[in-house]
Amino acid sequence: MSTxxxxxxxxxxxxxxxxxxxxxxxxxGALALALASGGKRVLLMEVEGRQGIAQLFDxxxxxxxxxxxxxxPATRGRPGGDVFALVADPESALVEYLEMFYNLRHAGTALxxxxxxDFATTIAPGLRDVLLTGKAAEAVRRKGSGKSRGRVYDAVxxxxxxxxxxxxxxxxxxxxxxxxxxxxxxxxADTVQxxxxxxxxxxxxxxxxxxxxxxxxxxxxxxxxxxxxxxxQIGGIMINMTRPLALPPEQVQAAARxxxxxxELALGLKTAGLDDSLGLAxxxxxxxxxxxxxxxxxxxxxxxxxxxxxxxxxxxWISDGMDLAGLYQLAAALRDQGAA
Amino acid sequence: xxPPVPAAPASxxxxxxxxxxxxxxxxxxxCCGSGGVGxxxxxxxxxxxxxxxxxxxxxxxxxxxxxxxxxxxxxxxDNTPRPVAGAAGENGGSLxxxxxxxxxxxxxxxxxxxxxxxxxxxxxxPFYQSLSSSFAGTQEYMAMxxxxxxxxxxxxxxxxxxxxxSRSALDFLDAPQRLSRFLDGKLLRxxxxxxxxxxxxxxxxxxxxxxxxxxxLTKILGAQVLRDVQTFVTALDTMFGGFRERADYTYQLLRxxxxxxxxxxxxxxxxxxxxxxxxxxxxxxxxxxxxLLLNRVQRAPAARLSAAxxxxxxxxxxxxxxxxxxxxxxxxxxxxxxxxSAQQRMAEHFTAAHPxxxxxxxxxxxxxxxxxxGLRAIGQAFG
Numbered sequence: 001m002s003t004x005x006x007x008x009x010x011x012x013x014x015x016x017x018x019x020x021x022x023x024x025x026x027x028x029g030a031l032a033l034a035l036a037s038g039g040k041r042v043l044l045m046e047v048e049g050r051q052g053i054a055q056l057f058d059x060x061x062x063x064x065x066x067x068x069x070x071x072x073p074a075t076r077g078r079p080g081g082d083v084f085a086l087v088a089d090p091e092s093a094l095v096e097y098l099e100m101f102y103n104l105r106h107a108g109t110a111l112x113x114x115x116x117x118d119f120a121t122t123i124a125p126g127l128r129d130v131l132l133t134g135k136a137a138e139a140v141r142r143k144g145s146g147k148s149r150g151r152v153y154d155a156v157x158x159x160x161x162x163x164x165x166x167x168x169x170x171x172x173x174x175x176x177x178x179x180x181x182x183x184x185x186x187x188x189a190d191t192v193q194x195x196x197x198x199x200x201x202x203x204x205x206x207x208x209x210x211x212x213x214x215x216x217x218x219x220x221x222x223x224x225x226x227x228x229x230x231x232x233q234i235g236g237i238m239i240n241m242t243r244p245l246a247l248p249p250e251q252v253q254a255a256a257r258x259x260x261x262x263x264e265l266a267l268g269l270k271t272a273g274l275d276d277s278l279g280l281a282x283x284x285x286x287x288x289x290x291x292x293x294x295x296x297x298x299x300x301x302x303x304x305x306x307x308x309x310x311x312x313x314x315x316x317w318i319s320d321g322m323d324l325a326g327l328y329q330l331a332a333a334l335r336d337q338g339a340a
Numbered sequence: 341x342x343p344p345v346p347a348a349p350a351s352x353x354x355x356x357x358x359x360x361x362x363x364x365x366x367x368x369x370x371c372c373g374s375g376g377v378g379x380x381x382x383x384x385x386x387x388x389x390x391x392x393x394x395x396x397x398x399x400x401x402x403x404x405x406x407x408x409x410x411x412x413x414x415x416x417x418d419n420t421p422r423p424v425a426g427a428a429g430e431n432g433g434s435l436x437x438x439x440x441x442x443x444x445x446x447x448x449x450x451x452x453x454x455x456x457x458x459x460x461x462x463x464x465x466p467f468y469q470s471l472s473s474s475f476a477g478t479q480e481y482m483a484m485x486x487x488x489x490x491x492x493x494x495x496x497x498x499x500x501x502x503x504x505x506s507r508s509a510l511d512f513l514d515a516p517q518r519l520s521r522f523l524d525g526k527l528l529r530x531x532x533x534x535x536x537x538x539x540x541x542x543x544x545x546x547x548x549x550x551x552x553x554x555x556x557l558t559k560i561l562g563a564q565v566l567r568d569v570q571t572f573v574t575a576l577d578t579m580f581g582g583f584r585e586r587a588d589y590t591y592q593l594l595r596x597x598x599x600x601x602x603x604x605x606x607x608x609x610x611x612x613x614x615x616x617x618x619x620x621x622x623x624x625x626x627x628x629x630x631x632l633l634l635n636r637v638q639r640a641p642a643a644r645l646s647a648a649x650x651x652x653x654x655x656x657x658x659x660x661x662x663x664x665x666x667x668x669x670x671x672x673x674x675x676x677x678x679x680x681s682a683q684q685r686m687a688e689h690f691t692a693a694h695p696x697x698x699x700x701x702x703x704x705x706x707x708x709x710x711x712x713x714g715l716r717a718i719g720q721a722f723g
Binding site for chain 2: 019020021022098102104107108111126162164175180181182183184185186210211212213246247260261264265267268269271272273274280283284285286287288290291293294297319320321
């Protein structure tokens with residue numbers, strides 16, 4: 001059976017960033033679910049140690065271990081896929097790295113105990129980043145053993161650091177080269193960099209239609225685009241918590257100016273049998289105006305985003321609070337719009 | 341303007357921000373809370389209101405939105421308090437605002453504490469550059485350092501501080517200690533030891549593990565990196581005392597009478613959870629909590645009409661196929677009322693856990709704040 005076309009076919013590492021409060025983790029989770037549907041295996045990776053994924057999927061706190069956290073819904077005649085989650089921390093990633101490349105597991109544990117990791121990642125934060133991005137790159141490239149020799153994961157979704165830090169986070173090679181011009185960590189960084197700066201990777205920006213998150217999105221895109229060297233692919237702009245317009249579009253401008261027909265409104269309220277229809281009409285008109293002004297403000301922000309030239313996806317506001325059902329709803333929205 | 345909305349339960353004390361800023365003994369207000377709750381805007385609004393009520397105020401912002409910065413006349417990040425035009429009231433107050441430049445603040449400390457040669461050596465070291473521009477705690481540490489400097493300057497009688505936009509509200513309390521602990525750390529001492537005592541003498545005093553550690557570090561990082569690290573820590577060695585002293589001074593400043601913490605939160609589960617942690621942590625550290633500012637609270641002018649009645653009326657009209665404007669208004673109102681009550685429930689969870697913490701609400705604004713007028717409106721909301 002052929003896969004339907006999506007905007008990011010071929011992308012295997014989805015890096016999701018966004019300003020705090022925009023729902024970055026939620027969107028990363030929804031994207032993982034969306035990518036998994038149709039019998040895929042997707043790894044959702046968290047790198048900031050907040051246990052946001054566990055909260056999102058309503059499971060107990062996750063260890064440094066890949067665990068299945070959700071099943072994507074089956075679609076027309078195709079099985080549902082699996083979403084695995086991993087909370088990556090630099091210490092464990094280092095221990096694993098030492099074991100994998102140098103067969104030095106005990107040394108790694110001892111280093112961590114002595115506080116060497118804390119020390120090393122403090123004086124060279126790039127080291128921390130390269131261990132985390134390195135883990136993602138490893139998961140992307142990992143192949144199964146025995147009968148299943150294919151890729152272990154069809155896609156990896158990374159709940160990455162916020163927009164303000166994303167360029168630095170992904171630009172590991174140059175961050176590391178500032179402190180290590182040669183040596184093993186340098187060549188490891190270069191390998192990771194190749195994965196990040198390949199068509200296999202895309203960076204998605206989560207935002208809401210408010211000034212500052214939009215500004216940070218535009219700044220983040222500009223910063224990533226401006227990095228020297230092989231380009232980092234800009235993915236989509238995921239506009240979170242969008243609401244449908246209450247009023248018909250042609251009435252929004254007038255409503256924003258406070259020019260609503262309160263007489264007609266009062267008549268309607270009276271017909272519906274409400275008391276003090278005139279007073280109530282004034283108050284409801286005020287609510288409509290506020291809503292219209294907000295909508296116009298959002299329109300302006302939307303237009304600013306369009307200039308960035310990246311495809312925009314809209315995720316609806318989940319009015320009764322974010323839960324698993326809401327997450328599936330967001331995943332469906334992403335699929336419907338071709339993001340996955 | 342708006343009819344009163346049944347707010348938090350009556351037992352919860354109200355946070356009186358005006359009383360706080362009118363009290364001349366209040367010298368420092370720290371606005372904290374998790375990212376994205378409107379901390380910076382709130383800090384600016386408090387600063388403006390205090391200035392217009394006669395205080396000499398400086399607002400220390402960390403990462404303001406462009407339009408907010410413009411609204412206060414801040415066009416560049418230059419680490420110096422600038423007067424805000426149009427903010428001086430008839431009451432003889434004044435308002436200054438500044439944006440923190442963390443690298444520059446760090447550089448200045450180095451220049452102050454080391455002789456010129458050594459300072460130049462430190463400033464040029466790649467590890468210093470990485471530490472001063474990207475260590476996750478540097479911004480927090482430097483914000484607190486700047487606060488100490490402003491306090492010592494004695495030019496203002498009220499300092500309003502906006503804390504860095506970290507994920508967790510607690511970061512800025514921990515970061516300075518983490519940085520000073522790091523600079524003071526045992527491992528750092530170990531690494532400087534060979535340079536100080538010379539030759540291989542350190543091998544005698546150190547446990548056998550250390551040789552293994554340097555061995556492994558050399559393997560991962562390469563010998564050159566390790567040499568750079570040693571140069572760096574040796575150069576910084578002379579400054580340890582200074583760092584520790586400064587971190588302690590700021591910490592004491594935060595505990596001193598005259599300091600007040602305002603926890604800013606939005607009525608959302610994550611933000612309120614952070615606010616809860618923060619309130620508990622402040623109590624633990626015996627730091628003075630002013631109260632909770634609940635920002636972006638949804639209000640409904642027609643609050644007397646319940647969601648259920650509004651929805652029912654909308655359905656009646658819809659069925660009759662008349663008055664589409666009223667149908668839209670009633671549906672929108674029903675939705676808004678649901679949101680209002682959801683927010684109220686969240687706020688009640690907080691007050692149930694912290695019944696003694698005073699709370700004030702700031703209604704959601706229709707539009708982003710982009711001028712002094714907008715800041716004033718927010719100030720009126722909590723004043």
